[in-house]
Amino acid sequence: MKTIIEPFRIKSVEPIYFTSKEERKSILEKAAYNSFRIHANDVLIDLLTDSGTSAMSSNQWAGIMQGDESYAGSTSFFKFEDSVRSITGMPYIIPTHQGRAAEKIIFTILGGKGKYFISNTLFDTTRANIEFSGAEGIDCLCEEGKHPTIPAPFKGNMDVDALRKAIKEKGAENIPMVIITVTNNSGGGQPVSMQNIKDVRKICDEFKIPLFIDACRFAENSYFIKLREEGYADKTVPEIARELFSYADGCTMSAKKDAFANIGGFLAMRDLDLAMQCRNLLIITEGFTTYGGLAGRDLEAIAIGLQEVMDEHYLQYRIRSIEYLTNKLIDVGVPVMQPAGGHAVYLDAKTFLSHIPVDQYPGQSLVCALYEEGGIRGVEIGSLMFGKYDDAGKLIPAQMELVRLAIPRRVYTQSHIDYVSEVIIEVFNKRNELKGLTITEETPLLRHFTAKLKPV
Ligand code: F0G
Numbered sequence: 001m002k003t004i005i006e007p008f009r010i011k012s013v014e015p016i017y018f019t020s021k022e023e024r025k026s027i028l029e030k031a032a033y034n035s036f037r038i039h040a041n042d043v044l045i046d047l048l049t050d051s052g053t054s055a056m057s058s059n060q061w062a063g064i065m066q067g068d069e070s071y072a073g074s075t076s077f078f079k080f081e082d083s084v085r086s087i088t089g090m091p092y093i094i095p096t097h098q099g100r101a102a103e104k105i106i107f108t109i110l111g112g113k114g115k116y117f118i119s120n121t122l123f124d125t126t127r128a129n130i131e132f133s134g135a136e137g138i139d140c141l142c143e144e145g146k147h148p149t150i151p152a153p154f155k156g157n158m159d160v161d162a163l164r165k166a167i168k169e170k171g172a173e174n175i176p177m178v179i180i181t182v183t184n185n186s187g188g189g190q191p192v193s194m195q196n197i198k199d200v201r202k203i204c205d206e207f208k209i210p211l212f213i214d215a216c217r218f219a220e221n222s223y224f225i226k227l228r229e230e231g232y233a234d235k236t237v238p239e240i241a242r243e244l245f246s247y248a249d250g251c252t253m254s255a256k257k258d259a260f261a262n263i264g265g266f267l268a269m270r271d272l273d274l275a276m277q278c279r280n281l282l283i284i285t286e287g288f289t290t291y292g293g294l295a296g297r298d299l300e301a302i303a304i305g306l307q308e309v310m311d312e313h314y315l316q317y318r319i320r321s322i323e324y325l326t327n328k329l330i331d332v333g334v335p336v337m338q339p340a341g342g343h344a345v346y347l348d349a350k351t352f353l354s355h356i357p358v359d360q361y362p363g364q365s366l367v368c369a370l371y372e373e374g375g376i377r378g379v380e381i382g383s384l385m386f387g388k389y390d391d392a393g394k395l396i397p398a399q400m401e402l403v404r405l406a407i408p409r410r411v412y413t414q415s416h417i418d419y420v421s422e423v424i425i426e427v428f429n430k431r432n433e434l435k436g437l438t439i440t441e442e443t444p445l446l447r448h449f450t451a452k453l454k455p456v
Contacts (some may be wrong), residue, residue, distance in 0.1 A: 005202075006317060006410075007314055008057075016044055017244065019045070021372060022349050023042075024042070024372050024452070027042050027418070030205075032451075033368050034236070034379050035048060035379060037450075038371070043375060044089075044375030044376065045374075046111070046377065047205065047344075047376060047378050047404075047408075048377045050257060050343045050344065051257055051406075052098075052221040053256075053408035053409075053411060054256075054260040054300060055409065056261070057260070057308055059271055059304050059308070060300075060304045060305055061168045061174055063297070063300035063301055063304045065297075065413060069297070071128045071288060072288055074296045074299070076289060076297070076300045077095070077359075078440045079299065081093045083306045084133060084268055084306065087238065087244040088242075088268045089242055089246060090245065090269055091272075093267075094275065094278050094282055094292060095291060095293070096264075096265045096267065096282070096292050096293055096294075097286060097294055098254055098263060098264060098265040099252060099256070101132075101286055102265050102266060103126050104129050104285070106177075106267060106278065107135065107249075108221065109277050109281065110349060111134060111135035112134045115135035115136070115294040116135060116166070117136070117175070117176065117178075117179060118136060118140055118166050118179070119158075119177060119178070119180065120139065120140065120142075120145070120156055120176050120184050120192060121156075121184050122179065123181060123216075123288070123449075124385055124446060126137070126179070126252075127443050128182075128274070129424060133295075137164050139163035140159045140163045140250060141157075142143075142154075142158065142357070144301060145190060145236075145343060148188065148337045148346065148351075148400060148401070149335055149337070149348060149445050152339075153191075153228040153339075154190070154191055154192060154224075154228070155188065155191075156181070156190035156191050156192040157185070157192050157196040158196055158200050160200060161441040163178065163200065165292075167335045169201035175209050176209075177212050178203075178210070180214070181213075181216045182213060183215070183217075183341060183342045184222045185343075185433060186381055187344065188337040188341045188345070188402065189217070189322075189341025189342045189343045189344045190337075191220070191221045193228075193394070194225050194243065196249050198225070201248075208408045210249040210250065210271075211247065211248050211249055212248060212249040213244070213245065213248045214250075215245075215251040215255050218244065218253075219237060219239055219258045219315060219345055220256055220318065221320075221342065222237045222240040222241045222345060223315040223316075224342065225244070234311075237315060239414055241298075249270050249271065250271070250274070252265070252267055253266050253268070255305070255306070258309045259306045259309065260300045260410070261298060262298075263314070264298050270351045272403070300438075309389070314410075318342070318409065319342060320342075321417060322342065322344065322407060323340040325417050325420060326339070329424060334346060334352070334425065334451075335348040335351035339403065344404045344405055344407060345404075346383070346402045347378075347403040347405070347424070348400070349362040349382060349403050350400065350401040351371075355432065356434065356435070356438065358382075358383050358395070359383070359438020360379065360435075360437060360456050361401075361436060363384065363402060363403050365402055365434050365437055366434070368381065368437070370427055375428070376405070378403050378405045378406075379403070379448075380402070380403055380446075380448065381400075381403070382398050382402055382403075383397040384439075385398065385448040386398035386399075413415070435456055436452040436456045438453060438454060439452070440454055
């Protein structure tokens with residue numbers, strides 16, 4: 001088989017900025033060892049997130065010029081609505097300025113004290129919005145998903161027995177919704193199988209609980225189903241996506257991922273009454289129902305991007321490029337989440353830096369080392385992001401200590417990725433010299449965004 005190439009030509013480029021290792025040492029210190037505090041110009045290869053960082057296509061840019069900025073009834077809204085409906089099959093489509101705005105609306109309506117939302121794994125903003133409403137989030141990830149270096153085809157699956165147990169324990173009447181995140185971002189970008197979605201649907205039906213999809217990466221998940229699940233090889237990605245959504249009562253979506261947009265999101269659902277409640281809240285927080293916190297041009301870009309992302313040449317290149325980097329690391333023994341996920345490479349920092357205890361944040365230490373060594377910016381998905389304290393103030397660590405290197409869509413080429421692998425391997429070879437970190441300043445919610453740290 002020949003090399004799988006980037007299925008696009010580059011029409012417009014932007015410079016990246018080079019810094020020396022000495023400069024990066026002092027930048028890290030000034031940023032209090034938190035990669036969110038580093039200025040983007042000081043980053044060489046930015047793998048902080050795949051969110052809002054996509055390169056848009058010439059068609060999307062053309063769509064932007066056609067954006068209809070009418071306050072009500074914008075043509076761009078109807079294009080957006082058609083595009084979302086064609087994929088989800090859902091009648092009520094509510095635009096929001098990004099994914100978490102959709103979350104804020106739905107959890108404000110359905111959440112509150114005494115309520116529980118059960119998921120394979122809730123993303124951090126999703127969990128935070130649930131908790132902010134007074135409700136609680138419960139993750140029921142399948143056992144395979146909890147072991148980073150043991151490969152399995154659908155490590156994003158929900159543990160259906162755990163789901164059933166949680167429903168019985170908390171009472172179906174206290175569970176407004178079950179949420180399946182596709183792909184499972186916090187669990188390594190791992191896909192969920194169609195069979196698992198069907199099984200969860202069955203349980204939801206049994207207990208009369210609505211099922212929602214956190215659909216940020218629906219196209220990547222659909223492509224994994226095509227590659228790995230029996231009976232889907234000959235189906236098209238739009239057919240698979242349509243089936244996936246057919247089992248759900250609604251979805252939240254961040255269009256900053258699988259819609260190639262720099263901003264945007266939406267809620268989609270089948271229930272008119274719930275949609276009316278969401279729209280009421282939308283109007284007082286986001287904007288009128290036909291723009292919801294977005295400009296008409298953003299709606300155009302999303303409408304077009306949602307269709308482009310389902311192109312199989314693109315998805316083949318996308319999934320292959322993550323696998324390419326993952327395999328290069330596996331070959332030299334770097335502990336990495338296996339198999340490769342859909343949008344990012346996840347280093348297993350607990351194994352990578354086994355000499356650093358979890359309360360010294362090995363993931364964050366690795367994030368800093370990658371930046372210092374090669375100007376690469378990643379993000380910790382471990383105890384800095386998800387850790388809690390017990391009553392005695394002792395850290396309750398996260399299940400895994402991962403470092404995510406998220407690959408922006410259509411942005412970097414193979415040589416960028418080769419460089420990334422070289423830097424990781426260099427850090428791996430001197431891993432024993434790395435030290436842990438302690439937190440000097442933090443906020444109660446989503447502390448990883450702003451926390452300050454210092455080396456132990
Ligand atoms: N759900 C998932 C699974 C996500 O990955 C994200 C964002 C959101 C919801 C919230 O969407 O950012 O548009 O408000 N993930 C980004 C990331 C931030 O880096 O993974 P948003």
